[in-house]
Amino acid sequence: MCGIIGYVGHRPATPVVMEGLRRLEYRGYDSAGVAWMTPGKINIARASGKLRALEEKLSRMPAITSTCAMGHTRWATHGEPAERNAHPHLSNDSSLAVVHNGIIENYRELKKFLLEKGHQFYSDTDTEVLVHLIAERRKTEPDLLRAFAAALSEAKGAYAVCLLSADHPDTVYAARMSAPLIVGLGTGENFIASDIPAFLPYTREVMFLEDGEIVRATASSCEAMSLRDLKPLPKEKHTIQWNLQDAQKDGYKHFMLKEIFEQPRVIKDGMTGRADGETGDVKIPELDNAPIPGRIHIVACGTSYHAGLWGKALIENLADIPAEAEIASEFRYKNKFLRDPGEVALFISQSGETADTLAALRIMKQRGVPTIGVCNVVGSSIAREADYTIFTQAGPEISVASTKAMTSQMICLALMALYWGKRKRTLERNRIRETLDILFSLPAALDDNLPEMRKRANELAKKYAAFRNFFYLGRGVGYPLALEGALKLKELSYIHAEGYAAGEMKHGPIALIDPEFPTFAMAFQDDLLEKVKSNIEEVVSRGGKVIVLSNGAPAAKAADAWLIPPVDGAFAAFMALPALQLFSYEVADYLGKDVDQPRNLAKSVTVE
Ligand code: F6R
Numbered sequence: 001m002c003g004i005i006g007y008v009g010h011r012p013a014t015p016v017v018m019e020g021l022r023r024l025e026y027r028g029y030d031s032a033g034v035a036w037m038t039p040g041k042i043n044i045a046r047a048s049g050k051l052r053a054l055e056e057k058l059s060r061m062p063a064i065t066s067t068c069a070m071g072h073t074r075w076a077t078h079g080e081p082a083e084r085n086a087h088p089h090l091s092n093d094s095s096l097a098v099v100h101n102g103i104i105e106n107y108r109e110l111k112k113f114l115l116e117k118g119h120q121f122y123s124d125t126d127t128e129v130l131v132h133l134i135a136e137r138r139k140t141e142p143d144l145l146r147a148f149a150a151a152l153s154e155a156k157g158a159y160a161v162c163l164l165s166a167d168h169p170d171t172v173y174a175a176r177m178s179a180p181l182i183v184g185l186g187t188g189e190n191f192i193a194s195d196i197p198a199f200l201p202y203t204r205e206v207m208f209l210e211d212g213e214i215v216r217a218t219a220s221s222c223e224a225m226s227l228r229d230l231k232p233l234p235k236e237k238h239t240i241q242w243n244l245q246d247a248q249k250d251g252y253k254h255f256m257l258k259e260i261f262e263q264p265r266v267i268k269d270g271m272t273g274r275a276d277g278e279t280g281d282v283k284i285p286e287l288d289n290a291p292i293p294g295r296i297h298i299v300a301c302g303t304s305y306h307a308g309l310w311g312k313a314l315i316e317n318l319a320d321i322p323a324e325a326e327i328a329s330e331f332r333y334k335n336k337f338l339r340d341p342g343e344v345a346l347f348i349s350q351s352g353e354t355a356d357t358l359a360a361l362r363i364m365k366q367r368g369v370p371t372i373g374v375c376n377v378v379g380s381s382i383a384r385e386a387d388y389t390i391f392t393q394a395g396p397e398i399s400v401a402s403t404k405a406m407t408s409q410m411i412c413l414a415l416m417a418l419y420w421g422k423r424k425r426t427l428e429r430n431r432i433r434e435t436l437d438i439l440f441s442l443p444a445a446l447d448d449n450l451p452e453m454r455k456r457a458n459e460l461a462k463k464y465a466a467f468r469n470f471f472y473l474g475r476g477v478g479y480p481l482a483l484e485g486a487l488k489l490k491e492l493s494y495i496h497a498e499g500y501a502a503g504e505m506k507h508g509p510i511a512l513i514d515p516e517f518p519t520f521a522m523a524f525q526d527d528l529l530e531k532v533k534s535n536i537e538e539v540v541s542r543g544g545k546v547i548v549l550s551n552g553a554p555a556a557k558a559a560d561a562w563l564i565p566p567v568d569g570a571f572a573a574f575m576a577l578p579a580l581q582l583f584s585y586e587v588a589d590y591l592g593k594d595v596d597q598p599r600n601l602a603k604s605v606t607v608e
Helices: 013-027 051-058 107-116 128-138 144-154 255-261 265-272 302-319 353-368 381-385 402-422 430-465 478-493 502-507 530-538 571-591
Strands: 003-008 031-038 042-046 068-074 096-104 159-164 168-179 181-187 190-193 207-209 213-217 222-226 293-302 323-327 343-349 369-377 388-391 469-474 496-501 519-523 546-550 561-562
Touching: 003 013, 003 051, 003 096, 003 159, 003 168, 013 031, 013 051, 013 190, 031 051, 031 107, 031 168, 042 051, 042 096, 042 190, 042 502, 051 430, 068 159, 068 168, 096 402, 107 128, 128 144, 128 546, 144 159, 144 168, 168 190, 168 571, 213 430, 222 469, 222 561, 255 265, 255 571, 265 402, 265 430, 265 571, 293 302, 293 353, 302 323, 302 343, 302 402, 302 502, 302 571, 323 502, 323 519, 343 353, 353 369, 353 381, 353 430, 369 381, 369 402, 381 388, 402 430, 402 571, 430 561, 430 571, 469 530, 478 502, 478 571, 502 530, 519 571, 530 546, 546 571
Parallel strands: 293 323, 293 343, 343 369, 369 388, 469 496, 469 519, 519 546, 546 561
Antiparallel strands: 003 068, 003 190, 031 042, 031 068, 096 159, 159 168, 168 213, 181 190, 181 207, 213 222
């Protein structure tokens, strides 16, 4: 939800900022803008649409030599995606500029107050109030830092904000409240950005900002202070372990394709240090001090929720712990929570910043429920705020549509189920070893089969891309996959797709079936196979075309069978998921859609 970057140092700043924005574009791509300092003046350039439009605009301008600049790539919340709503926004005398990620919830009241004070507004955004408010506070508080802090203390909502001032041409100011902001500490240069890849070519030394913190950065210094009283804060420096290579396409046409093909490595990394195939042992030291749940709420959004729904069955079956998978935006507004003794809440989030998941986490913490975070992004809010955090080790996921993150979350959930089963002594060592054997076999099986899967996905994509509606059906382990398959297809190709529990079809939805409404069915070799076969027959006999994804003998008189390698039980999901991802990828690519940046979406949903 919007990406921001600020730079001050010894290099020409706008290329650094533009390169950073390119790496942040996954966060939003409705418009983009930059601001840069020249003596006594702030200059801005903005363009509607993707970063390319801004690049073209800048290429027509004289070379910019400024060494202090900031930029923004927008996911529109307030105000349509038009140039006038693009950031940066300027104060009326053009002496201040801000870029902002988040939502200022009380912007209407603030705007009314500022209009009465004579400020003129040029956009429909909530953000513009911030720059006018700082300008207003500066009338009585000449110290910019104090005026900035005073203005922010009046703003309600979420913000990661960068500020430039014509009076301080070599300084970037920034602050954070409920939106990610990270400082990159270089030599003779400093960076402030929404995410680490923005500055990774220049430094791996970072400082994570917390809510309620403000920073003042120059080329040679970076001070973090409390927004409340501007007292300096001792901040820890962290070194980022992954490198830029991990955030590049590596010759793949799209990040999504690269990330699908990374899944064997992601499975291996997720198990390294946690699972020992020889001894049949599972260790998750991050959970050693956490209580064994008597009951668990798994809370997440979107694809992460589908991982949670899959993991729920495993936790119930392997660890014998009652589990609920809950959509964070619903869960956070439940009035009554079951107050079972031993209740634990587990929050799954790739980004670690999803607003609803984070809010649900905070509510559970307030209620004294132990919280566990399963996150990919180190330093993210959920990772820092959960009582216990497990990192999924997927590496940076750049494609807006999540792929490898789900696989990594499923690996973590499977290991957690085994780990709790071991601690509760409900699982025999042999059963753990057998399960680990299956998990250890996955990377090689996937490596061997991904190219063939892609070929089949491509054939089927050409045949089915013209349809406007799809059902995705599954039972048991196949149900979360049906939901995920449908989500991937709709978000990437804009084809309407519904994930359904196969057994529910006859309770209404089957009325939709005709030759123009195909079905994608999950038919795995498990106890529910015969039931699924019947459901497929019901669709076929009503003229519906069916793709049957199965890991054994063809499941039914299907229009199109798609055979994936046999893997036992719930773990068939690790083979089926990449197949579903590849089908959606190939359909979207065949239709010429923007695979890595689908319309209306953003990678990290930091607004409610
Ligand atoms: C879909 C997708 C989203 C995310 C959801 C949660 O491809 O990526 O549905 O899964 O926005 O995001 P995280 O996991 O970052 O909380």
